[in-house]
């Protein structure tokens with residue numbers, strides 16, 4: 001919801017100051033999805049708000065829930081017609097996470113990523129980012145397919161379309177909205193930002209939001225291969241990423257998640273595992289680094305690359321190789337795959 005516009009609207013309509021707080025409470029805490037539902041406002045004001053203002057800054061074009069009711073993907077149309085996707089996932093019964101997009105498309109162009117194949121359309125505003133969480137909260141409250149007795153939307157991950165550090169101004173504003181006690185009221189530790197590895201951004205985040213979780217899409221521990229599949233590596237190579245992480249640990253002393261997408265015969269050999277372990281040891285702070293192995297999800301957008309997911313056996317082997325070197329590691333369960341909302345799958349098809 002555009003709070004500045006709302007404030008101006010109330011001022012122009014000679015409304016007392018407490019109206020703004022009343023509306024904020026109704027939208028962000030009570031979960032209403034239309035101004036007409038705010039019964040504490042006069043009928044005239046409700047009608048005027050319905051005419052002039054919008055609760056959400058986009059139109060919901062499609063919602064695709066999975067058959068098991070554990071995830072859903074939405075297609076959202078921004079005011080200029082650009083399309084984005086946003087995903088709702090239940091990691092545990094009764095708990096829900098929202099995966100938000102921060103850009104329409106993405107300029108980074110990782111070869112294994114459906115969003116990267118779309119190209120870059122534009123940055124989202126803080127309101128467009130935060131409204132994705134608002135939308136899913138409304139959806140959970142309304143939708144009977146999700147039979148939830150104690151609904152809890154507990155986490156927000158910046159892991160949808162786009163690279164958060166290439167739209168940092170708006171992403172940081174949206175973090176402020178999500179952690180504002182009078183609005184969403186999330187704790188900082190309930191939020192996670194995932195980056196393809198922009199060193200400058202990592203340092204900025206450490207200073208501005210030391211309690212927000214950080215995930216780095218590493219995927220390769222070899223500059224040559226990483227450069228081939230992730231063009232960002234040409235600007236921020238493994239050495240500069242290492243320095244940024246060391247700085248991050250100095251400031252925050254918090255754990256960082258290294259995401260590693262398992263690509264058949266590309267980055268899943270014993271040698272790749274050794275390189276990854278060596279890289280982690282070179283960063284230091286072994287106890288603060290955790291590797292998540294992610295299954296690659298092929299999509300029509302990435303079919304041109306002819307990439308395949310590593311087999312289960314190879315993934316287990318890779319994990320064991322890392323464990324033998326005392327690296328903390330898990331194979332991440334791929335939620336949302338059925339609705340094509342898993343990592344690297346968001347494209348506005």
Ligand code: SF4
Nearest residue numbers: 106108109110113116
């Ligand atoms: S993986 Fe992330 S950074 Fe890379 S192209 Fe996809 S959305 Fe952009």
